[in-house]
Amino acid sequence: xxxxxxxxxxxxxxxxxxxxxxxxxxxxxxxxxxxxxxxxxxxxxxxxxxxxxxxxxxxxxxxxxxxxxxxxxxxxxxxxxxxxxxxxxxxxxxxxxxxxxxxxxxxxxxxxxxxxxxxxxxxxxxxxxxxxxxxxxxxxxxxxxxxxxxxxxxxxxxxxxxxxxxxxxxxxxxxxxxxxxxxxxxxxxxxxxxxxxxxxxxxxxxxxxxxxxxxxxxxxxxxxxxxxxxxxxxxxxxxxxxxxxxxxxxxxxxxxxxxxxxxxxxxxxxxxxxxxxxxxxxxxxxxxxxxxxxxxxxxxxxxxxxxxxxxxxxxxxxxxxxxxxxxxxxxxxxxxxxxxxxxxxxxxxxxx
Numbered sequence: 001x002x003x004x005x006x007x008x009x010x011x012x013x014x015x016x017x018x019x020x021x022x023x024x025x026x027x028x029x030x031x032x033x034x035x036x037x038x039x040x041x042x043x044x045x046x047x048x049x050x051x052x053x054x055x056x057x058x059x060x061x062x063x064x065x066x067x068x069x070x071x072x073x074x075x076x077x078x079x080x081x082x083x084x085x086x087x088x089x090x091x092x093x094x095x096x097x098x099x100x101x102x103x104x105x106x107x108x109x110x111x112x113x114x115x116x117x118x119x120x121x122x123x124x125x126x127x128x129x130x131x132x133x134x135x136x137x138x139x140x141x142x143x144x145x146x147x148x149x150x151x152x153x154x155x156x157x158x159x160x161x162x163x164x165x166x167x168x169x170x171x172x173x174x175x176x177x178x179x180x181x182x183x184x185x186x187x188x189x190x191x192x193x194x195x196x197x198x199x200x201x202x203x204x205x206x207x208x209x210x211x212x213x214x215x216x217x218x219x220x221x222x223x224x225x226x227x228x229x230x231x232x233x234x235x236x237x238x239x240x241x242x243x244x245x246x247x248x249x250x251x252x253x254x255x256x257x258x259x260x261x262x263x264x265x266x267x268x269x270x271x272x273x274x275x276x277x278x279x280x281x282x283x284x285x286x287x288x289x290x291x292x293x294x295x296x297x298x299x300x301x302x303x304x305x306x307x308x309x310x311x312x313x314x315x316x317x318x319x320x321x322x323x324x325x326x327x328x329x330x331x332x333x334x335x336x337x338x339x340x341x342x343x344x345x346x347x348x349x350x351x352x
Contacts, residue, residue: 002307009034012334014312021307022339024329025314027157029293030188030265031334032219037261038254045253053249058242069252073224078199079210081232083225086247088184088213091223092116094240095211098231099149099178107136109152109163113182114319116151116211129156133167145174152179154186154197154210158318158326159287160294162190169204177206183226188217190291194266198226207231218262220255222247269293269333272340276331279344284351286329293331300325302350309346 004016011034014023032038053063066084074082085091092115100106100118108123110132117123127135140148155162168179183196190197194217198210209227214220225235235241246252255262273293280288280295288295303315314328331340 004312012332012336012339019310021310021312022335022342023312024331024335024343025312026330026332027185027216028219028334029217029330029332030194030219030262030269031332032262032265034334035219035261035265038219038258041254041258041261042250045250045257046248049249049253051248051250054245056243057236057246063249065249065252065256066246069256072256073195074226076193077195077210077226078202079226080229081227083232083235083241084246084252085223085225085241086245087221088182088211088215088223089115090240090244091211091213091225092182094235094238095180095209095225096151097240098235098238099180099209102147103149103178104146105143106149106151107132107139109150111153111156111158111161112151113153113184113212115184116180116182129161129163137167137171140172140175143175146176148175148177150177150179150206152181154181154183154212155190155292157185157294158296158328160289160292160296160328162289162292165201165204168201168206173205178209179204179206180209180211183210183212184216185212185294186217187212187214188266189269189293194218194262196226218255220247220251222251265333269331272331272333272335272337275337276340276344279340283344283347286347295329295331297327297329300327302347303327305350306346309349311343311346 004014010023012023013020049063049065055061070082070084092113096116108121110123110125110127110129112123153163187196188194191200196210202208209225209231211225212223214222214224280286286295286297300315303313306313315325317323318326
């Protein structure tokens, strides 16, 4: 399997050594990273508002675009308020820092995202998500009343798996619960809109916070935290938010003025997923989850064999060099149905 060093943008195809490959890797789920229409919007935003905004959010000179974005995203996601950060990791870390001191007991889902993982704690990765949920239920029954923090991922992008948190509503009511979920791989993918899972779980009897990267599905180099009014205002008053600079304003302007384009991409992605899932019925040894554009396989040699067929997929040890190899196929809104047909034919050839 080759290592691809590129000097051009990544889209539905990439080129190396004068050969073009279909690209089924990465996280640009809506395909905005190589979308000419979105690129034009970003350029217009830069021309209007500048290349970068290095001022803190509490400076006496401010750009309204950031408040406009926070209000818009919160409304669409079904939250009271939101906070915009320069990265998803910062969003998760800052949100975790805010809730950590207010917890007496912490539960970590097996695939908790590193951005919302306390440094001194490690999740039990030997448990499945279902086993972990049962464990949380059993332990909360035995604990005395206290403040409990539950940390987890909306989507496990490695297996892949879309998690159900409805069981939290059945936990013992003697406790006060805060739930922090990372939506990095849910934004732009999960549900009926591109704004993540907040509105799906906001009716749980907990204080719900959702954070994550907007750069994977939504094409924006930024992060966000969604929640009710009190914790969001609390975070906005902390030094980590007050002293940090926001993401580049051109992308924020582009997102606010590209709603129709983003919805078109979102709908195209759903159609691509449905189409490939139909083809998947004839394949074996590939794991997928309905509604997700991510598929995993265990045979590392498939990556090299697909490369011979002119197709590039993800294959590398993750997250550390000593971890097992992650082998994934990622579909985006950029792919044509003919691309998916070609991928299916190559996989069928390898398997047979």
